[in-house]
Amino acid sequence: MKVASEGDATFVFEKSVEMDNEPTNFEEPKEKLIPQDKGEELTSDKKTRGLVRGTYRFTADSLKKKVRLSEFISEKVITGVAFLTITIIVLIFLFVFRETLPLFRQHSQKVTTTAQVQEQYGSDEGAGRNAGNQEVYGITKDSITSADNSRETIEPGNNEGRVIFPDKATFKGLWGKEWMPVSDKPRYGLMPLILGTFKISILAILFAAPLAILAALFSAAFSPKWLREIIKPAIELLAGFPSVVIGFFALMVMASVFQNFFGYSTRLNAFVGGIAMALAAIPIIFTMTEDVMTAVPESYKEASLALGASKWQTAFYVTLPAATPGIFAAILLGIGRIFGETMIALMATGNAALISMNPFESVRTLSATIGAEMAEVVFGDTHYSVLFLIGSLLFIFTFALNAFAEFYVKGKMVARFQGRIA
Amino acid sequence: MKKWTNKLTGGIMVGTTALSVVIIIAIIVVMFVVIIIGGKEQISWKFLTSFPEDGMTKGGIFPAIFGTALMVLLMSVAAVPFGTITAIYLTEYAHENSFLSKCIRFAVKTLAMVPSIIFGLFGLGFFIKFVGDGMDHAFLGGHLKWGQPNILWASLTMALLTLPVVIVSVEEAIHTVPGSLREASLALGATKWQTIRKVVLPGARSGILTGTILAVSRGAGEVAPILFTGAAYYLATLPHSVSDQFMSLGYHIYIMSTQSTNVDQTLPIQFATTLVLLMLTFILNFTAVIIRARLRRTPK
Numbered sequence: 001m002k003v004a005s006e007g008d009a010t011f012v013f014e015k016s017v018e019m020d021n022e023p024t025n026f027e028e029p030k031e032k033l034i035p036q037d038k039g040e041e042l043t044s045d046k047k048t049r050g051l052v053r054g055t056y057r058f059t060a061d062s063l064k065k066k067v068r069l070s071e072f073i074s075e076k077v078i079t080g081v082a083f084l085t086i087t088i089i090v091l092i093f094l095f096v097f098r099e100t101l102p103l104f105r106q107h108s109q110k111v112t113t114t115a116q117v118q119e120q121y122g123s124d125e126g127a128g129r130n131a132g133n134q135e136v137y138g139i140t141k142d143s144i145t146s147a148d149n150s151r152e153t154i155e156p157g158n159n160e161g162r163v164i165f166p167d168k169a170t171f172k173g174l175w176g177k178e179w180m181p182v183s184d185k186p187r188y189g190l191m192p193l194i195l196g197t198f199k200i201s202i203l204a205i206l207f208a209a210p211l212a213i214l215a216a217l218f219s220a221a222f223s224p225k226w227l228r229e230i231i232k233p234a235i236e237l238l239a240g241f242p243s244v245v246i247g248f249f250a251l252m253v254m255a256s257v258f259q260n261f262f263g264y265s266t267r268l269n270a271f272v273g274g275i276a277m278a279l280a281a282i283p284i285i286f287t288m289t290e291d292v293m294t295a296v297p298e299s300y301k302e303a304s305l306a307l308g309a310s311k312w313q314t315a316f317y318v319t320l321p322a323a324t325p326g327i328f329a330a331i332l333l334g335i336g337r338i339f340g341e342t343m344i345a346l347m348a349t350g351n352a353a354l355i356s357m358n359p360f361e362s363v364r365t366l367s368a369t370i371g372a373e374m375a376e377v378v379f380g381d382t383h384y385s386v387l388f389l390i391g392s393l394l395f396i397f398t399f400a401l402n403a404f405a406e407f408y409v410k411g412k413m414v415a416r417f418q419g420r421i422a
Numbered sequence: 423m424k425k426w427t428n429k430l431t432g433g434i435m436v437g438t439t440a441l442s443v444v445i446i447i448a449i450i451v452v453m454f455v456v457i458i459i460g461g462k463e464q465i466s467w468k469f470l471t472s473f474p475e476d477g478m479t480k481g482g483i484f485p486a487i488f489g490t491a492l493m494v495l496l497m498s499v500a501a502v503p504f505g506t507i508t509a510i511y512l513t514e515y516a517h518e519n520s521f522l523s524k525c526i527r528f529a530v531k532t533l534a535m536v537p538s539i540i541f542g543l544f545g546l547g548f549f550i551k552f553v554g555d556g557m558d559h560a561f562l563g564g565h566l567k568w569g570q571p572n573i574l575w576a577s578l579t580m581a582l583l584t585l586p587v588v589i590v591s592v593e594e595a596i597h598t599v600p601g602s603l604r605e606a607s608l609a610l611g612a613t614k615w616q617t618i619r620k621v622v623l624p625g626a627r628s629g630i631l632t633g634t635i636l637a638v639s640r641g642a643g644e645v646a647p648i649l650f651t652g653a654a655y656y657l658a659t660l661p662h663s664v665s666d667q668f669m670s671l672g673y674h675i676y677i678m679s680t681q682s683t684n685v686d687q688t689l690p691i692q693f694a695t696t697l698v699l700l701m702l703t704f705i706l707n708f709t710a711v712i713i714r715a716r717l718r719r720t721p722k
Contacts, residue, residue, distance in 0.1 A: 074615040075515060081504055082511035085529040085589075088582055095547040096540065211442045218439035231443055233711055238450050240707040241700070242643025243538075244672040248679055248696050249453050252460075252689070282446060312432040333535070340537020342646040343672075347680055367539045367646075374546070374650050391543040395536065402535045406528060 096395055099388035102380065174386075179353040179364070181373065181383045188386045192353040196270070196363035197339060200349065203274030203359055204281060204338045209331050211278075212285035219286075220293035221315035232290065239283035247347035250276035255348065264360040266350060271359045273349030277341050281334035288333060292326030293319055297417055325416065329409035336401045340394060342367040366390050457700055460693030469694060478656060478678065479688050483695050488660055489573070489668030493648070494638045496577035496664070497584060502634050504581075505588025506623075512589070513596045514618055534586035538646040545579030545651035567665055574664040576652030583647055584637035591636060591710075595629015596622060598717060628717050632710045639706035643699065645672035655681075671699045 176189025219231045255272045262271075296319050304314040320327075345351075350362025351372060370387050377384045468482060475481030508526070516523035554568035554575065562568075599622050607617040623630075645653070654667035655677055661668045678692045679685060685692075 068613060071613050071615050074618075078507050078511045078515060081507040082516070082526055084504060085508060085526055085533060085585065088585075089529045089532055091548060092536065092540065092544045095552065096543050099543075099547045099551075211446060214439045214442035215446055218436070218443050222436050222439060223443075231447075234447055234450065235443075237704070237707065238446070240639060240643075240703050241453070242645075242672055242703055244643065244645045244675050245457070245696055245700050245703075246453075248675055248692065249457065251679055252692070253456055279449065286446075310428070310432055312435045316435060336535055336537075340539060342537065342539040342649075343676060347676065367537055370539050370543065371646060371649055374543070379551070388543060388547070391540055395540050398535050398537055398540075399532060402532050403528075406531060 093395065096388055096391050100385050100392055103382065103385045103389060174389075177355055179369070181386070186383065188382070190366075190390070192355045193364055193366050193369055193390070195355055196349075196353065197365040197367075199357070199359070200270050200274050200277065200345070200363055200365055201335055201338045203270055204277040205331065205335055207275055208278035208281040208285060208334055208338075212282045212330075212334075213289050213327060216286050216289035216293060217315060217320065220290050221319055222311070232287075235286050236283055238279065239287070241279070243280055243341060243343040244347075246276055246279050247344040250344060250348035262360070266360060266362055268348055268350035268362060269360050270349060270363040273345060273363065273365075274359070276344045276348045277338045280341055280344060281337050284337055285330045285334040288330035289323070289327050292323045292330070292413070295326075295417070296322045322416065325409045325412040329405040329413075332401050332405045332409070336398045339401075340367055340398055341365075342371045346371050366394055370394075454700075457693060457697050461690070461695075461697030464690040464694035465697060470698070473658075474656065478682065479684065479691075483671070483674060483691075483698065485657060485660055486669040486671045486674040486695070487698070489653075490642050490671045492661065493573055493577050493580065493652075493668060493670060494641050496574065497580045497641045498634055498638060500578055500581035501584045501588050501637055502630065505585050505633060505637075506592050506630055508585075509589045509592035509596060510618060510622070513593055514614070514622065530586050530589050533582070534590075538583060538644050539649075541579050541583045541647040542649050542651055544582070545575055545647060549575040549578055550651065571650060571652045571667055572665045573652050573661050573668040576648040576668070577664075579647045579651045580641045580644065583644060584641050587637045587640055588630075588633040591633030591714075592626060592629050595626040595632070595717065598629070599625035628713050632713050632717070635706050635710045635713070639703045639710070642706075643672055643703050645670070645676055648673060671695060671702075675699065 173188055174190050176187055177191050178187040178189045179192050180187045215231075215235065219228050223231060250272055251268070254276060255267050258272055258275075259267050264271075300318050300322055301314050304318040305311075309317070345365040345368035349365065349368065351364045351368055352362035353364040353369075354361055370390055373383070374387050377387060470482060470487065471484050472482035473484055508530070512523060512526060516526070550569060550571060554570065557568045558564060558566060603621050603625065604617055607621045608614070612620065648670060652667055653670045653673040657667060657669055675692060675695050678688055678695065682688060
């Protein structure tokens with residue numbers, strides 16, 4: 001939008017000057033201003049005042065956009081602040097990734113360190129575990145003193161066990177099947193965590209998606225307007241539940257009720273966690289699906305009804321298929337929410353890193369691992385870096401999910417509603 | 423015959439959709455009722471205003487309430503101005519389809535999608551390890567003050583999380599300010615910035631309020647971002663300055679229900695704390711819904 005600055009029309013400018021200088025004469029010129037056509041006749045009067053009244057000509061000068069300092073500054077400041085959101089995203093990426101860098105650096109130094117460790121092992125492996133351990137502690141002292149130069153907050157007493165094998169988090173190690181970061185011989189296999197996250201996501205989405213989509217269909221297609229005005233805010237209320245409250249409810253109430261009902265042995269498991277996470281995902285899927293379904297053009301529904309289809313046939317065979325890409329996007333966003341959900345995972349899933357396909361066993365998700373272990377970890381440790389690596393993975397995954405839902409699905413949706421794709 | 427089966431299928435289909443609505447609303451009601459029943463015995467004025475006692479097995483939750491309130495206040499101070507200005511840029515300055523505004527919109531959406539635990543990691547990596555450590559080395563000669571978890575870093579981390587909430591509601595409110603008002607202001611010779619300050623912003627006041635309320639409600643409930651940026655297990659005193667740690671309601675619930683030694687004994691306290699947090703967020707959300715509904719009803 002073009003902005004008219006004050007000097008655009010000479011007329012306006014003059015008048016304001018006149019009024020500013022002679023406020024007492026305010027009444028007088030008011031009458032003379034009215035007959036605008038008689039510009040020439042009034043000139044004698046005007047000349048005495050030193051004003052060229054009546055020639056309302058736009059000159060090149062008067063039309064030039066005036067640069068005002070306050071305008072300039074405000075615009076630049078506002079633009080700068082708006083950039084902040086982009087900056088934050090970039091910073092998040094940079095700084096979460098930055099803390100994982102030691103992992104890659106260690107990887108390049110690995111050749112020498114592994115050789116040393118293997119030498120130590122080679123001589124003592126057969127001699128028994130105790131002897132081996134002693135050797136290992138010997139190395140620890142060295143590695144701590146050498147590492148001490150770069151970090152301040154280390155307590156050698158507690159953390160010897162963890163610093164022993166700085167090279168354990170190799171890329172091969174990360175694909176391992178064991179997640180045991182706090183042990184004599186730490187292993188950072190991400191497999192159980194990734195599988196656990198997928199297991200719980202699938203469980204949660206299987207529960208949340210049908211429920212939310214059907215509810216959205218009811219709200220958009222079948223319910224009268226007054227009922228819709230109640231249903232929508234009521235379900236969106238669930239979005240306002242803090243995840244720690246849902247987690248607490250799952251931990252204290254749902255877990256016991258489900259255990260009595262299904263009779264499985266582990267009280268906290270993927271099933272309980274999955275259903276609790278579904279509660280967090282339902283409002284997201286519901287709101288977006290509902291919006292998309294109401295956005296389906298009326299002409300589609302009218303055409304279907306005119307052909308003799310009943311109301312429910314129109315809803316299931318016309319509205320629902322037309323909204324498919326949007327529903328797909330809604331499910332993706334729901335998965336994104338479940339993937340990143342931390343508090344529910346921490347409280348209700350049991351947090352045991354197992355590889356198992358049984359939904360009634362405990363799982364440990366990626367985000368819960370960060371939440372549970374970051375507080376106790378030594379800064380700069382391999383464990384610390386691996387946790388940041390998990391964070392980077394989560395961030396990249398949700399970013400990709402969001403980008404896909406935003407560009408691909410939305411583009412498809414728009415094309416569909418405009419009739420470009422059958 | 424065919425018509426009869428058709429009607430039956432239709433009835434079943436509609437019934438299924440209605441049933442799913444009923445199930446969802448029933449879950450919400452059950453959660454409310456269970457938490458209210460579990461917590462109502464314990465709730466009293468004394469519970470809300472006293473300190474925890476006997477290793478948090480008795481006493482109240484005042485420090486947690488105070489810490490949450492302080493954190494939310496600091497967070498709003500950071501998030502609301504920045505969110506409002508970004509919304510103004512998106513609605514008033516940016517061209518609707520320019521590359522830049524698309525980028526910013528995408529960034530806002532991404533920010534809303536980023537898992538809350540990532541904000542916690544970012545707060546640790548950026549605010550504490552980078553800014554805080556840097557400040558310590560620059561001003562205090564390496565004396566550890568800012569390079570550790572505290573309420574300031576927690577609030578700033580939370581502000582990043584709630585920024586999209588503010589942006590979206592303010593943007594929505596600015597869109598309800600009629601274009602004619604804006605044009606009238608410009609026609610009277612006001613400049614763009616004057617128009618925004620004197621016409622657009624007052625018109626969007628309720629939207630800014632809604633955004634703030636929603637952000638506060640979100641910030642009060644989130645725990646993951648403050649897990650390692652400032653929340654403390656137990657503090658004997660209230661935070662004195664922004665470089666102190668603080669207790670928070672959500673973190674208190676998490677700690678009491680998972681980490682404490684006698685979970686069963688403190689169950690009433692846990693339920694009561696949950697009830698306080700739930701009521702807090704519920705009332706805030708409800709207020710926002712009402713303000714929004716009134717905003718929509720006002721004639722354009």
